[in-house]
Amino acid sequence: MTTSGTFHAYRAGVGLLTAARFPSGTVGEAQHWEWGVVMKHVKLGGLDVGRIGLGAMGMSHGYTGFGTDDAESVRAIHRALDLGVTLIDTAEIYGPYTNEELLGRALAGRRDGVVLATKFGLVSHAGGGPGHPDSSPANIRTAVEGSLKRLGTDHIDLYYQHRVDPQVPIEETVGALAELVAEGKVGAIGLSEAGPDTIRRAHAVHPVAAVQSEYSLWTRGIEEKILPVLRELGIGLVPFSPLGRGFLTGMVRSREQFAEDDWRRTSPRFSGENFDRNLAIADEVQAVAADADATAAQVALAWLLAQGDDVAPIPGTKRVARVEENTAADALTLTADQLDRLSALPSAAGDTHAENDRRLLER
Numbered sequence: 001m002t003t004s005g006t007f008h009a010y011r012a013g014v015g016l017l018t019a020a021r022f023p024s025g026t027v028g029e030a031q032h033w034e035w036g037v038v039m040k041h042v043k044l045g046g047l048d049v050g051r052i053g054l055g056a057m058g059m060s061h062g063y064t065g066f067g068t069d070d071a072e073s074v075r076a077i078h079r080a081l082d083l084g085v086t087l088i089d090t091a092e093i094y095g096p097y098t099n100e101e102l103l104g105r106a107l108a109g110r111r112d113g114v115v116l117a118t119k120f121g122l123v124s125h126a127g128g129g130p131g132h133p134d135s136s137p138a139n140i141r142t143a144v145e146g147s148l149k150r151l152g153t154d155h156i157d158l159y160y161q162h163r164v165d166p167q168v169p170i171e172e173t174v175g176a177l178a179e180l181v182a183e184g185k186v187g188a189i190g191l192s193e194a195g196p197d198t199i200r201r202a203h204a205v206h207p208v209a210a211v212q213s214e215y216s217l218w219t220r221g222i223e224e225k226i227l228p229v230l231r232e233l234g235i236g237l238v239p240f241s242p243l244g245r246g247f248l249t250g251m252v253r254s255r256e257q258f259a260e261d262d263w264r265r266t267s268p269r270f271s272g273e274n275f276d277r278n279l280a281i282a283d284e285v286q287a288v289a290a291d292a293d294a295t296a297a298q299v300a301l302a303w304l305l306a307q308g309d310d311v312a313p314i315p316g317t318k319r320v321a322r323v324e325e326n327t328a329a330d331a332l333t334l335t336a337d338q339l340d341r342l343s344a345l346p347s348a349a350g351d352t353h354a355e356n357d358r359r360l361l362e363r
């Protein structure tokens, strides 16, 4: 256990940490100071962000089986901002649309300093609607106007293609995004679950600031071929589902915890034998957490943060208390031994996505 002296204070209360860890006057220029709280910042391409972001999807989409609580979600967003989170992640498909609307309400009057990220490409506005990939320039034009309106803003800081569209050359998609950057509607562009060739081709048209892909202790497929390309090109990595969609926190012990319409019921790794085998992974994360005097969620995030200064995970939660817990991982430095134990974990049994959802993943 390396950090427990300072880290324990953070677990007990964020304000205490500041006093314990950063005496006044020691805040570096790469850090953010607000309400007495510091979070380390990293660069995604040229984009400066607090290194722990907030994924808003589950507030209105995917994991909502037990109901949504917009008032608590808004409080969670505000708490995140108070704790130094800047990167907030949504997409037009979340809901669809309702998640962007929620963020628009939450960020009214608090837009400054937020790095607002959203995604297009999984709603075909002239075609089949939600669930139909469409990254054509015409669809992007329609999508961006809708997102700007719902988010209540005149610019999107980071605009991602949600999935690579096999029907549209990436050069055309990025060409359209470059026009939006030139017009000031978009600050920086990103890709999600794109493969190495697509990333290179996109970056040759316009600099890509970030690639957002699933990456966590039990989903490490990007390490071999994608991460090296990001590093070569100076593109940041935004790991999504960094807590393994809740599993790595140790709080998910049975499939029956999920409501009937929870997305995770469709996921092979949350099913049957795979689920039971994967519990050993969550148990080992919990064991390292006990050693580090931290929670399993914090350990899962700290391992990601240890992968480099170009990595900014976006843990998702709709609860204030978990925002506090997750952002506190910024102060947790794992020992070499703890990192080794975590890196040695086996990959999850079973894919995250059912076969149909895997179609658009470039891995």
Ligand SMILES: NC(=O)c1ccc[n+]([C@@H]2O[C@H](COP(=O)([O-])OP(=O)(O)OC[C@H]3O[C@@H](n4cnc5c(N)ncnc54)[C@H](OP(=O)(O)O)[C@@H]3O)[C@@H](O)[C@H]2O)c1
Residues within 6 Å of the ligand: 054, 055, 056, 057, 058, 063, 089, 090, 162, 192, 193, 212, 213, 239, 240, 241, 242, 243, 244, 245, 246, 247, 249, 251, 297, 314, 315, 316, 317, 318, 319, 322, 325, 326
């Ligand atoms: N680009 C893509 O295709 C893509 C795909 C998936 C997700 N994303 C983005 O990535 C974000 C995060 O991913 P995710 O939400 O799928 O997965 P995640 O962050 O790995 O896990 C979220 C789940 O963990 C629970 N949780 C959060 N903090 C916890 C804690 N400290 N202790 C116990 N449970 C905790 C949440 O429940 P509560 O909400 O009840 O706390 C939720 O069920 C999303 O919000 C979305 O913005 C992008």
